[in-house]
Amino acid sequence: KAGVTQTPRYLIKTRGQQVTLSCSPISGHRSVSWYQQTPGQGLQFLFEYFSETQRNKGNFPGRFSGRQFSNSRSEMNVSTLELGDSALYLCASSLGPYRSSGTYQETQYFGPGTRLLVL
């Protein structure tokens, strides 16, 4: 079974540009979560999508947006890039909603990440 794939793996952009990152979840998984990881801020949660709906969102400005398609693939978009957006962007997939309530718990699988450098 193929794992989570992310494209591109590496990206260099300049300030002010926009970027779109893609994440293909494991076949059958319907939840995709996005994270940003930087040496300074560490790991931060961006958002989670399940069945094409955004379920949860972290504390990021509106420049960060995402969407999920009917095949569960997800894209993340960052507009008007800033130097501080340089980071490793990780996506992770799970069968059901990752942070569901009750006793239902999901295992989350991470992709290799997209390393974005903003110059």
Place this chain on the structure above:
Amino acid sequence: QQPVQSPQAVILREGEDAVINCSSSKALYSVHWYRQKHGEAPVFLMILLKGGEQKGHEKISASFNEKKQQSSLYLTASQLSYSGTYFCGTEWDGANNLFFGTGTRLTVIP
């Protein structure tokens, strides 16, 4: 908002045990544990929900103390493969956000 992890770093010899703590200043709904090796993506270990039981994963287990708003990750009889940085992520009661600790770097030596 960010949970506090302790210790920041620990060095173990193979076979030794370790405990990593994750504390929050707010009432927790869930705690998530991950391990990340250098240059690799994180690997999910487990989630503990408020009111849930202690969970286990091979020789790695965790507990959730609601009174202290703290979770502890227990690594027993450590193996070289346990080396990496362990992160906890916390979700508060009533919130839909996940905050991560700064990580605990665990090094297991022969």
